[in-house]
Amino acid sequence: MTTTQEILNGNRLALAKLLTKIENNAPEGQSALIELFAHTGKAHLIGVTGAPGTGKSSLVNQLALHYRKTENKKIAILAVDPSSPFTGGAVLGDRVRMRDLSGDANVYIRSMATRGSLGGLAQSTANMTQAFDAAGFDIIIIETVGAGQSEVDIAKLAHTTLVVEAPGLGDDIQAIKAGILEIADILVVNKADRPGVENTEKALKAMLELAHPTERIFRHHGSTMRTVAPAQKASASLTWIPPIKRTVSTEGTGIAELVESIAKHAEHLRISGDWAVRDRTRLQVELEALIQSSLMNRFREDVSEKKYNEVLEKISQRNLSPYEAVKLLMNGRLK
Amino acid sequence: MADKKIRVLVAKPGLDGHDRGAKVVARALRDAGMEVIYTGLRQTPEMIAEAALQEDVDVVGLSVLSGAHMALAPRIMELLRANGQTDVKVFIGGIIPDEDLSRLKEMGVAGVYGPGASTEDIIRDIKESFAG
Numbered sequence A: 001m002t003t004t005q006e007i008l009n010g011n012r013l014a015l016a017k018l019l020t021k022i023e024n025n026a027p028e029g030q031s032a033l034i035e036l037f038a039h040t041g042k043a044h045l046i047g048v049t050g051a052p053g054t055g056k057s058s059l060v061n062q063l064a065l066h067y068r069k070t071e072n073k074k075i076a077i078l079a080v081d082p083s084s085p086f087t088g089g090a091v092l093g094d095r096v097r098m099r100d101l102s103g104d105a106n107v108y109i110r111s112m113a114t115r116g117s118l119g120g121l122a123q124s125t126a127n128m129t130q131a132f133d134a135a136g137f138d139i140i141i142i143e144t145v146g147a148g149q150s151e152v153d154i155a156k157l158a159h160t161t162l163v164v165e166a167p168g169l170g171d172d173i174q175a176i177k178a179g180i181l182e183i184a185d186i187l188v189v190n191k192a193d194r195p196g197v198e199n200t201e202k203a204l205k206a207m208l209e210l211a212h213p214t215e216r217i218f219r220h221h222g223s224t225m226r227t228v229a230p231a232q233k234a235s236a237s238l239t240w241i242p243p244i245k246r247t248v249s250t251e252g253t254g255i256a257e258l259v260e261s262i263a264k265h266a267e268h269l270r271i272s273g274d275w276a277v278r279d280r281t282r283l284q285v286e287l288e289a290l291i292q293s294s295l296m297n298r299f300r301e302d303v304s305e306k307k308y309n310e311v312l313e314k315i316s317q318r319n320l321s322p323y324e325a326v327k328l329l330m331n332g333r334l335k
Numbered sequence B: 001m002a003d004k005k006i007r008v009l010v011a012k013p014g015l016d017g018h019d020r021g022a023k024v025v026a027r028a029l030r031d032a033g034m035e036v037i038y039t040g041l042r043q044t045p046e047m048i049a050e051a052a053l054q055e056d057v058d059v060v061g062l063s064v065l066s067g068a069h070m071a072l073a074p075r076i077m078e079l080l081r082a083n084g085q086t087d088v089k090v091f092i093g094g095i096i097p098d099e100d101l102s103r104l105k106e107m108g109v110a111g112v113y114g115p116g117a118s119t120e121d122i123i124r125d126i127k128e129s130f131a132g
């Protein structure tokens, strides 16, 4: 049986091995994804991000438990933790909080390291979600690294992004950085059993009022990509204002209400047409990254190492500017 | 361009709460460039085998200081094989009496380490088990 058939049949060992090949950027991973691509596009991708220690993993555990209890859906979890910039190694500890999920054949948890990526995800995270999608997982939850403000790649990948906050993370306003707030479809105030919930919630509300309603615009390679068509934006009823939900992830309090908000958001995406727009945005990001790397490869094939180094030397000697150098290397094809 | 890393599951099977050694080893392996998945305490053999499968690890490292290793290790190895993970290497650390060493090795355990074991030796042995 081919890998593709095994994946489509739900073979977990085959899936485990494919995920590794994708993560390692191995050619077999690419060829499997080519075959599996037609089977993707069905899953609901839910991103969970927020500062370190706010309870993301505990929340993911509760979300998955709830989905398993109330809906017979297959759940995949991709948990991303940082690689050490010095050794390239990593300790991936998110599973520790997800022990309630073990023994359920309809839940699959996979940990991964960022391997040098800076946006809160690893380079191969998106492709790994495609493998889960093709394998028939209905809901794919992606936990980002403990994020500060610039780790916002998740918003380009997920349909629904949860930003998790917790009381007592120091100054309330400071803790909630604008960049990460802007990507929230739903704000979660976790650790609601702790003192200071009201303050955190108040601060979030104030920031939301400043920030919304705004159009979601993603910057990518310097160009902006609109994810909401202006015509649709005209109707106020189609504007999504991120709700704020309180949870206690150690106990499961507030999870049912949060799941309800997630369902409402998915419905909003479908009615407004945003679901398709986000799908397209994600695929555009993937396409552009592939174009870039393939152009780079073609460039390396066209231009010899020797010529490249000669030009670099001239630049270092201030005999040639980088702009002229590009013109020279691209045979005058610089635009 | 392939970018392979050694992935290791470090697990604490059974009711044993001594987790210092497991954490020391996890950190040392990370510093040696490996990706270490830490499961936390009180894992059943079934939970460990399931995690090893989902994570597609190359190595399963067990830390047992409770004396229950002769019950836990064979069960875990059996489950790994039943799941088709026949290439996975198993390393064990903790309080393991000398008389159990040969039986563990016979079962296919790749390395056994006791109190005071040097993490450099552990790293070297894991790396060597993948050479050739």
Ligand code: B12
Binding pocket: B010, B015, B016, B017, B018, B019, B020, B021, B022, B024, B025, B060, B061, B062, B063, B064, B065, B066, B067, B091, B092, B093, B094, B095, B113, B114, B115, B116, B117, B118, B119, B122
């Ligand atoms: C510290 C300690 C504790 C601490 C543990 C703190 C913690 N969170 O870890 C506390 C005080 C809580 C504790 C409690 C108990 N302890 Co105690 N404890 C110890 C002690 C003194 C040191 C263990 C330690 O942390 N060593 C430091 C670490 C770094 O070393 P290590 O774990 O051995 O790890 C090294 C190697 O074994 C190996 N390794 C370990 N794991 C792994 C994994 C892999 C993959 C690899 C490759 C290598 C590897 O590499 C490490 C680096 O060198 C030992 C005695 C001893 N000398 O070992 C007793 C000892 C382990 N404890 C013992 C006992 C009996 C208990 C209690 C039952 C006591 C009681 N009656 O209440 C409780 C049980 C607790 C529980 N829930 O399980 C006995 C176990 C006897 C046995 N197995 O037959 C010991 C041996 C003491 C003795 N001589 O009687 N203990």
Ligand SMILES: Nc1nc2c(ncn2[C@@H]2O[C@H](COP(=O)(O)OP(=O)(O)OP(=O)(O)O)[C@@H](O)[C@H]2O)c(=O)[nH]1
Binding pocket: A051, A052, A053, A054, A055, A056, A057, A058, A059, A094, A097, A145, A146, A190, A191, A192, A193, A194, A247, A248, A249, A250, A251
């Ligand atoms: N009091 C309280 N503690 C919580 C709650 N949720 C999580 N915690 C605790 O907070 C700590 C961190 O939880 P995690 O789920 O690991 O947090 P995380 O955001 O995934 O952490 P990183 O992945 O390291 O960024 C753990 O000790 C949890 O038990 C909660 O609702 N209330």
Ligand SMILES: [Mg+2]
Binding pocket: A056, A057, A058, A093, A094, A143
């Ligand atoms: Mg976590």
